[in-house]
Amino acid sequence: MLDGLVDVVVVYKIDRLSRSLMDFSKLVEVFDRNGVTFVSVTQSFNTTTSMGRLTLNILLSFAQFEREVTAERIRDKVRASRMKGMWMGGVPPLSYEVKDRKLVIKEADAANIRWIFARFIEIGSGTELARELAARGIQTSRGNRIDKKYLYRLLNNRAYIGEAVHKGDSYPGEHDGIIDKDVWDKVHAILTESPRKRAARTRADTPALLKGLLYGPDGAAFSPTHTRKGGRLYRYYVSQSVLKHGAGSCPVGRVSAGEIEAAVIDQLRAVFRQPEIVAGTWKAARAQDGEITEADARDALTRLDPLWDELFPAEQARIATLLVERIDIGTDGLNVRLRIDGLIGLAHEMMADLGAAA
Numbered sequence: 013m014l015d016g017l018v019d020v021v022v023v024y025k026i027d028r029l030s031r032s033l034m035d036f037s038k039l040v041e042v043f044d045r046n047g048v049t050f051v052s053v054t055q056s057f058n059t060t061t062s063m064g065r066l067t068l069n070i071l072l073s074f075a076q077f078e079r080e081v082t083a084e085r086i087r088d089k090v091r092a093s094r095m096k097g098m099w100m101g102g103v104p105p106l107s108y109e110v111k112d113r114k115l116v117i118k119e120a121d122a123a124n125i126r127w128i129f130a131r132f133i134e135i136g137s138g139t140e141l142a143r144e145l146a147a148r149g150i151q152t153s154r155g156n157r158i159d160k161k162y163l164y165r166l167l168n169n170r171a172y173i174g175e176a177v178h179k180g181d182s183y184p185g186e187h188d189g190i191i192d193k194d195v196w197d198k199v200h201a202i203l204t205e206s207p208r209k210r211a212a213r214t215r216a217d218t219p220a221l222l223k224g225l226l227y228g229p230d231g232a233a234f235s236p237t238h239t240r241k242g243g244r245l246y247r248y249y250v251s252q253s254v255l256k257h258g259a260g261s262c263p264v265g266r267v268s269a270g271e272i273e274a275a276v277i278d279q280l281r282a283v284f285r286q287p288e289i290v291a292g293t294w295k296a297a298r299a300q301d302g303e304i305t306e307a308d309a310r311d312a313l314t315r316l317d318p319l320w321d322e323l324f325p326a327e328q329a330r331i332a333t334l335l336v337e338r339i340d341i342g343t344d345g346l347n348v349r350l351r352i353d354g355l356i357g358l359a360h361e362m363m364a365d366l367g368a369a370a
Contacts (some may be wrong), residue, residue, distance in 0.1 A: 020048065023052055129199055139160055139327055228264050267341065337354075
């Protein structure tokens with residue numbers, strides 16, 4: 013042990029070394045293997061005899077029993093206190109403070125919590141709401157940005173309806189709630205749906221992902237339109253030439269919105285994975301901010317690919333407008349022209365989100 017530099021290990025009582033019988037026996041084996049003597053100042057016994065080792069094991073067994081009983085008592089005490097609705101310490105939820113060992117509402121911040129819940133009911137998007145919170149300057153109690161992960165924890169915190177939670181069970185709390193139960197129920201009716209399902213449910217509200225970006229072979233813009241048959245919604249992009257001069261005025265007069273949007277999205281997602289695009293974005297961004305590394309740009313752009321399906325249509329449309337300058341569609345396919353400044357702006361946004369999450 014340490015090249016023979018340790019001869020004796022001295023403790024006040026044997027349970028100061030360890031209260032775990034298994035851990036203690038392993039330590040004693042290490043001591044014996046290295047010729048180290050173990051001494052307890054207040055307990056005298058000889059571990060070289062069978063009786064001495066029995067005494068040692070008995071003392072350790074009682075020490076471990078004491079530790080486990082103490083832990084059980086603490087757990088029972090915490091559970092009993094939580095069942096009474098008592099605050100048991102830790103970081104208080106946003107808009108609460110601790111006074112006399114009880115949670116007290118900070119009225120100056122409570123209005124923000126009510127707004128967050130009400131706004132989530134309106135838009136149903138954690139991504140959009142986090143962006144609005146950043147614009148309003150609403151931060152955590154420690155002055156950090158409220159990201160989507162923090163926001164969902166906040167929306168699931170039952171302290172805001174005046175309850176105390178222990179091991180997944182909730183009990184009436186000693187503190188006052190900030191949110192009414194009906195508001196809480198509305199929020200969680202939305203949260204029961206996955207982000208992808210919520211995006212699909214609201215897609216018809218903002219369907220024109222490529223509005224203002226799509227142009228035909230004759231240079232005419234395409235406009236979004238839709239029709240309903242048998243209760244189903246069918247969406248299209250139609251050339252302005254066809255709308256003004258009728259069918260046949262443009263070789264590509266109408267395209268299915270779902271198909272053309274999927275093709276453009278596939279190209280955008282492929283862009284995020286192309287090394288040359290990442291390198292070009294990094295070089296352009298570095299001209300504005302010399303501290304940005306190529307790894308920063310790569311992490312920022314590749315992070316968007318797996319998140320794309322979780323974004324709401326409004327956010328997808330915003331990113332498409334940010335990244336795409338023009339889409340030309342012809343009989344042989346389509347050509348997507350990107351905005352390099354849009355890629356730089358998107359990279360900065362994603363890096364800011366990564367920095368806030370860290």
